[in-house]
Amino acid sequence: MGAIGQPLRRIEDRPLVTGRGRYAADNNAPGQLHMRMVRSPVAFGRLRGVNLRAARAVPGVAAIWTWEDVKELPPIDFRVPNRELEPFRQSVLAHNYVRYVGEPVAAVFADDAYAAEDAAELVEVDIDELAPYLDPTMEPPEFMPGTRAEAAVLRKACGDIDAAFSGAHAVIELDLAVGRHTGTPLETRGVFARVDPASGTLVVEGAAKAPHFNCKAIAGMMDLPLEMVRFHEGHVGGGFGIRGDVYPEDVLVCLCAWRLKRPVKWTEDRHEHLVAANHSRDQRFRLRAAVGADGMLLGLDAVIFSDQGAYARTPGLTAPDMACAMLPGPYLVPAYRAVAHVRLTNKTPAGTYRSPGRYESTFARERLMDAIAARTGLDGIEVRRRNLIPKSRMPFGRGIISLGVSIEYDSGDYAGLLERLLASIEYPALRADLSRRKAAGERVGFGLACFVEKTGRGPADRALIEARPDGSVEIVTGAASGGQGVETAMAQIASDVLGVPIERINVVHGQTDRIDAGLGAFASRVTVMTGCAVHAAAEALRSKAIETAAAALAVAPDKLRLSQAVVHGPNGASVSLADVAARSLAGGAPLAAEGRFRSDHMTYPYGIHAAVVRVDTGTCGVHVERFAIAYDIGRAVNPMLVEGQLVGGAAQGLGGALYEEFVYDEAGQPQATTFADYLIPTLAEVPPVQTLITEDAPSLHNPLGIKGVGEAGLTGAGAAIAAAIDDALERPGAVTRLPVTPMRLHALLNDGGRIIPATG
Amino acid sequence: MNNTMPVRFKVNGKDYDIQVEPRRSLADALREDCGLTGTHLGCEHGVCGTCTVLVDGQPVRACLMFAVQARGKSIRTVEGLATGDKLHPLQEAFWAHHGLQCGFCTPGFLMLALGALEAEPDISDEDLRHVLSSNLCRCTGYQNILKAVRAAAREMRGA
Numbered sequence: 001m002g003a004i005g006q007p008l009r010r011i012e013d014r015p016l017v018t019g020r021g022r023y024a025a026d027n028n029a030p031g032q033l034h035m036r037m038v039r040s041p042v043a044f045g046r047l048r049g050v051n052l053r054a055a056r057a058v059p060g061v062a063a064i065w066t067w068e069d070v071k072e073l074p075p076i077d078f079r080v081p082n083r084e085l086e087p088f089r090q091s092v093l094a095h096n097y098v099r100y101v102g103e104p105v106a107a108v109f110a111d112d113a114y115a116a117e118d119a120a121e122l123v124e125v126d127i128d129e130l131a132p133y134l135d136p137t138m139e140p141p142e143f144m145p146g147t148r149a150e151a152a153v154l155r156k157a158c159g160d161i162d163a164a165f166s167g168a169h170a171v172i173e174l175d176l177a178v179g180r181h182t183g184t185p186l187e188t189r190g191v192f193a194r195v196d197p198a199s200g201t202l203v204v205e206g207a208a209k210a211p212h213f214n215c216k217a218i219a220g221m222m223d224l225p226l227e228m229v230r231f232h233e234g235h236v237g238g239g240f241g242i243r244g245d246v247y248p249e250d251v252l253v254c255l256c257a258w259r260l261k262r263p264v265k266w267t268e269d270r271h272e273h274l275v276a277a278n279h280s281r282d283q284r285f286r287l288r289a290a291v292g293a294d295g296m297l298l299g300l301d302a303v304i305f306s307d308q309g310a311y312a313r314t315p316g317l318t319a320p321d322m323a324c325a326m327l328p329g330p331y332l333v334p335a336y337r338a339v340a341h342v343r344l345t346n347k348t349p350a351g352t353y354r355s356p357g358r359y360e361s362t363f364a365r366e367r368l369m370d371a372i373a374a375r376t377g378l379d380g381i382e383v384r385r386r387n388l389i390p391k392s393r394m395p396f397g398r399g400i401i402s403l404g405v406s407i408e409y410d411s412g413d414y415a416g417l418l419e420r421l422l423a424s425i426e427y428p429a430l431r432a433d434l435s436r437r438k439a440a441g442e443r444v445g446f447g448l449a450c451f452v453e454k455t456g457r458g459p460a461d462r463a464l465i466e467a468r469p470d471g472s473v474e475i476v477t478g479a480a481s482g483g484q485g486v487e488t489a490m491a492q493i494a495s496d497v498l499g500v501p502i503e504r505i506n507v508v509h510g511q512t513d514r515i516d517a518g519l520g521a522f523a524s525r526v527t528v529m530t531g532c533a534v535h536a537a538a539e540a541l542r543s544k545a546i547e548t549a550a551a552a553l554a555v556a557p558d559k560l561r562l563s564q565a566v567v568h569g570p571n572g573a574s575v576s577l578a579d580v581a582a583r584s585l586a587g588g589a590p591l592a593a594e595g596r597f598r599s600d601h602m603t604y605p606y607g608i609h610a611a612v613v614r615v616d617t618g619t620c621g622v623h624v625e626r627f628a629i630a631y632d633i634g635r636a637v638n639p640m641l642v643e644g645q646l647v648g649g650a651a652q653g654l655g656g657a658l659y660e661e662f663v664y665d666e667a668g669q670p671q672a673t674t675f676a677d678y679l680i681p682t683l684a685e686v687p688p689v690q691t692l693i694t695e696d697a698p699s700l701h702n703p704l705g706i707k708g709v710g711e712a713g714l715t716g717a718g719a720a721i722a723a724a725i726d727d728a729l730e731r732p733g734a735v736t737r738l739p740v741t742p743m744r745l746h747a748l749l750n751d752g753g754r755i756i757p758a759t760g
Numbered sequence: 761m762n763n764t765m766p767v768r769f770k771v772n773g774k775d776y777d778i779q780v781e782p783r784r785s786l787a788d789a790l791r792e793d794c795g796l797t798g799t800h801l802g803c804e805h806g807v808c809g810t811c812t813v814l815v816d817g818q819p820v821r822a823c824l825m826f827a828v829q830a831r832g833k834s835i836r837t838v839e840g841l842a843t844g845d846k847l848h849p850l851q852e853a854f855w856a857h858h859g860l861q862c863g864f865c866t867p868g869f870l871m872l873a874l875g876a877l878e879a880e881p882d883i884s885d886e887d888l889r890h891v892l893s894s895n896l897c898r899c900t901g902y903q904n905i906l907k908a909v910r911a912a913a914r915e916m917r918g919a
């Protein structure tokens with residue numbers, strides 16, 4: 001049996017369970033400096049001056065920089081160039097204005113982390129405060145003289161929207177919002193940079209997500225030739241989309257190491273993380289839907305407001321673009337029009353958090369499905385059944401473009417998955433049980449949400465592979481890992497071809513000096529794109545091994561086959577892959593090959609989340625009793641890892657549905673600046689998650705049929721929990737905003753009305 | 761600032777003599793002065809538990825304790841769990857049950873669970889859930905951590 005599809009335990013775990021991981025903050029070198037940022041204490045103001053006198057006097061301080069010291073650096077650019085957004089890029093240190101609490105104003109470098117912090121506290125920042133802009137549904141003010149604080153207006157449309165409304169049986173209007181969340185990996189950000197004395201190159205540890213892009217971006221900003229900078233990814237304590245974008249602090253650490261020729265280390269603290277690392281979500285949806293008497297969604301007209309925070313960051317418009325593109329989800333929706341206003345407010349800048357634009361738009365769309373059910377008197381599941389894109393329509397082109405690629409769902413049996421989910425949770429019995437409990441006075445309810453994911457972002461990937469005489473194999477990729485199990489998945493794909501046990505396969509990722517290009521890890525792309533490149537590389541290696549063995553065994557190559565890391569020929573002749581590698585090396589060349597994979601399409605896996613909740617009307621707490629995910633992944637490389645991604649994602653999705661939120665007061669002061677305020681779920685809040693992983697619809701866009709799974713654990717969670725709360729309260733449409741905190745639930749229960757939106 | 765004080769404590773059975781400022785946290789002392797970077801810092805304000813170590817057998821948040829408070833005490837960290845190449849049953853179980861993804865929270869969970877299981881080998885499932893809910897993990901959704909600790913508890917009772 002091949003290695004693909006096996007629930008093998010991970011090859012990356014031994015160092016991690018023994019305390020020998022090497023995360024960003026574990027890097028040290030003699031003579032190193034520690035950086036500490038001085039950040040804006042106010043949301044918006046004119047920066048008049050920075051007084052460094054007292055701070056400079058602190059023993060151990062080597063340098064303190066303000067904008068004057070770094071003014072030759074250009075602002076931080078986007079991964080995909082975007083002229084329209086250029087005026088809204090962030091400089092590494094503030095000048096003229098500060099635009100959010102947490103914006104870097106000065107950087108202190110000292111020979112001890114405690115001293116750097118002492119000195120930073122003595123830096124005096126003189127700011128004339130201005131009135132902040134905090135609500136992106138309000139008319140945007142000027143960002144700069146002559147430039148409105150609206151970074152972009154995105155438009156997507158298909159079908160005849162006016163005709164849909166004129167023929168509608170009913171028009172439903174909804175105003176929905178998802179709060180401001182972020183990934184909060186448990187390892188905060190960190191960078192360590194030094195100049196290698198032998199080569200004179202700048203070596204940067206702590207890279208993540210897109211090491212090759214970041215290396216190029218920072219080399220470019222510092223005006224260094226690319227070959228003078230190397231980025232290395234060590235262990236990464238969670239990424240979730242927010243770690244590994246180019247941030248001001250990354251640039252400052254590199255620049256200081258280069259200028260002062262000393263190692264420089266920066267480890268973010270959690271308070272900083274919550275105000276300085278990318279936020280995400282925070283989208284408001286105003287929906288108008290044209291609905292037929294049979295519950296069909298005939299047309300959807302959406303206006304979206306996306307709170308970008310103070311600047312546009314490396315991922316550019318990914319989150320709002322995805323929201324517009326994926327709002328119609330798994331349903332037919334023959335006519336669609338979306339306009340998204342991306343506005344700059346005086347909050348922490350926003351980027352992408354796992355399932356960007358899909359967590360939000362799935363919440364909005366599935367609230368609409370429930371509203372259609374309420375309006376037409378049909379059951380919510382029946383409304384979904386009717387609207388789901390039938391299998392016979394696959395592949396299904398939506399007729400809209402997202403991130404430069406036309407949306408075409410490659411394969412799927414959405415209705416089939418819905419029936420399988422209902423069977424797996426024993427839906428009729430579950431409903432009967434809930435009815436009994438409701439009759440006994442309990443506030444319990446059920447909800448579900450259907451969605452389509454968008455994974456495997458291209459366009460291309462490349463992998464190098466080499467078999468060694470000791471029987472081991474090395475794979476070098478341009479991927480990155482946030483800790484999901486990338487090494488194991490890549491090793492399984494190669495093992496499937498070569499038969500080498502995964503324990504003997506070493507997978508390199510995130511090292512810019514090992515391979516000249518790589519896109520990294522985002523948009524659930526690694527298993528799909530890098531995986532297929534690894535597969536191609538392993539196949540090329542197999543061909544080479546067979547050719548070399550053919551010469552050694554004096555048989556024709558077509559008489560040989562490779563299995564279990566041994567080349568077998570006729571009459572029991574065989575030679576091990578290790579021996580072939582030794583022979584090849586003796587002949588002057590290592591047994592090595594290269595694989596490439598290219599795809600201009602993304603793949604579209606799909607899933608359903610279902611939740612059972614109990615509402616405690618005394619405490620206004622919501623307890624998630626059961627959670628189930630059905631997900632079609634096309635083909636699972638390692639089902640144990642797939643399940644791990646889904647369950648872990650579900651916990652994050654649940655956090656966003658009930659607890660997590662960056663709230664600001666009217667002065668723009670963030671109210672969630674510790675883990676005591678930004679509440680990520682613990683074991684007490686996360687129920688067992690039942691998973692149903694199917695392989696009904698392999699991707700048509702790659703030879704392995706794989707689709708991604710990095711984000712699907714979150715996508716429907718907010719929507720399903722919201723629907724379950726409605727059901728528990730027996731008040732359809734009650735939840736209009738996430739998270740449903742006890743405060744909001746209290747207001748809802750007591751006003752008898754809708755859940756009130758948060759301020760700001 | 762140079763008002764440092766001498767501190768001696770034991771970590772994983774070995775004596776350490778270090779010189780620290782009174783304000784230095786135990787976590788920083790372990791990581792920076794003893795070079796034991798297996799103990800991680802996820803928040804430095806006592807919520808996440810990634811810094812959990814055992815001090816005289818008790819799980820403690822090393823970010824909330826000063827190094828000077830650990831004077832004369834016996835500390836255990838993740839680096840002391842395995843015996844040579846042989847992993848502790850908790851480490852084996854976390855590996856076998858996919859109880860970690862990024863691994864950043866793992867040392868804290870291992871030490872938290874070790875403290876709980878050593879104090880109470882027959883811990884009830886409810887109490888175990890309660891104990892494990894004191895640390896945060898952002899990757900796994902906890903279910904596999906719970907499975908791993910249950911499995912290790914069985915193993916440790918049998919051993």
Ligand code: FES
Nearest residue numbers: 803804806809823
């Ligand atoms: S680092 Fe100690 S509790 Fe978070």
Ligand code: FES
Nearest residue numbers: 861865897898899
């Ligand atoms: S495994 Fe990443 S935080 Fe727990």
